[in-house]
Amino acid sequence: MISGWTAVVDRGDLTKTEVLHDERSTELGDCEILLRVSHVGLTANNVTYGVIGDLIGYWKFFPVDAEGRGVIPVWGFADVVDSTLDAIPTGTRVYGYLPMASHLVVRAKLTSSGFVDTADHRAELPAVYNSYLVTSQDPAYDPEQEDLQVLYRPLFMTSFLLADQLADNDFHGARTVVLSSASSKTAFGTAQCLRGSGVRLVGLTSPRNVAFTESLGLYDTVLPYDAQVDVEPSVYLDFSGSADLRSALHDRLGSSLVKDISIGLTQQKASADPRSEFFFAPEQLRKRTTDWGPDGFAQRFGTAWRAFTAQAGDWVGIAHHSGPDELVEVWQAVLAGKANPNTADVITF
Structure with a gap:
């Protein structure tokens, strides 16, 4: 058993938040991986996930057994702490779509760049949100720019x-x-x-x-x-x-x-x-992946991303936070429109 936590919000009133603490089993099924969320970015974009959660299906990614409540998705890095797949061993670092929570179990199907979560509740959701990049296989990854990646890449x-x-x-x-x-x-x-x-x-x-x-x-x-x-x-x-x-x-x-x-x-x-x-970005992503092919799209995006990150570090300072309580504080500030445009928030879990 491991101790974990999940930050939940009232789906009808995003200002109402609660951190739920629990004990979780570490027993995994076939092809499952246990991720420990490392650090994430939090911006006004995450507010959108909550506002149109029912329209687009954002509440479905990380369901909770809590009436009328849900988990806001965030982008960030996580580390594999247990795995049933030899190709994704313990210690592997990944980037992708994560919950406001300490841990996440995924049912992994391997890809050339990492894996996708094939859990039943995510089967009908946009593929771009179900894909996880293994950092050692991601040509755009720079360990010195993880903060910029969690804030800006999505x-x-x-x-x-x-x-x-x-x-x-x-x-x-x-x-x-x-x-x-x-x-x-x-x-x-x-x-x-x-x-x-x-x-x-x-x-x-x-x-x-x-x-x-x-x-x-x-x-x-x-x-x-x-x-x-x-x-x-x-x-x-x-x-x-x-x-x-x-x-x-x-x-x-x-x-x-x-x-x-x-x-x-x-x-x-x-x-x-x-x-x-x-x-809806995934629609244009599907079109351009068809037009250019996956490698062609990755090349074009990579060129634009490098041009952007060459400047972005000078535009906005990074404010670092830690733990679920500070995560909730940042969430409330972003909701209230109190976030300063020349700073950006990164939270370490």
Whole structure:
């Protein structure tokens, strides 16, 4: 038996959290692996997992026996502490989709880069979330950049795929891209991918974040939310989920707003606005894996990732935390919008 813990949230009120402690059996079935979660990143992206957990199925990844409660997924590193597979021995370090918990048991099917979890409850969920990379087999892995990886890699994958989809559709005829929550990591990762692509990038942010967002050097124009954007053919990338901001932009731009795409939901409300379409990164990932092949996709993403990480370390400082109590504190701060855009949170379990 091992002592473990799981941080659960109320699915109807994400501010209500509790850390459940328990004793867990170490007995494993065929092809099972026991992971000890090492450290993870926590950003506004994780809020999205909770807000649209029922729509996309995020609550299904790490189910708990707790009425009306669920586990928020996070990205990070874990170590194998027991294994029934010779190819994945104890001590193997992996990167992937993890629970806010001390441990995770997976039913592993080997791949060229690691393994996938084939547990019954994950069978119908998007494959990208079920794949785990063994660090010794990951060409993008750098042990000196683990903090950047847990914070940025999942967000930057969304940024990369979103930028690629826009370019693949010739920006829907627009030559200006307006991004809300422009100081957020997924937004400025998208801006970094779009630099040099021939579109004008306009970042919208809160007044207190204007200076930081300008300092990134990624946007052609940075404006506070209450400023008027120029009326010209535009695509709106909504990383905030603000209904008021969406309405203001539609009123201002009218027919010049050729496409409205929702990506993030930092304001904790799922949008059902028919004027906006939701960007689901796994769909574009499947398309480009078919178009380019797995190796071709990995090469293109790797090139973009290295260009991003070459700069990202200078943009944002890392705030380190430890244990479930500090994890909950960070979660509450992110939910309340108190997170500082020039710092990012990494939690060691």
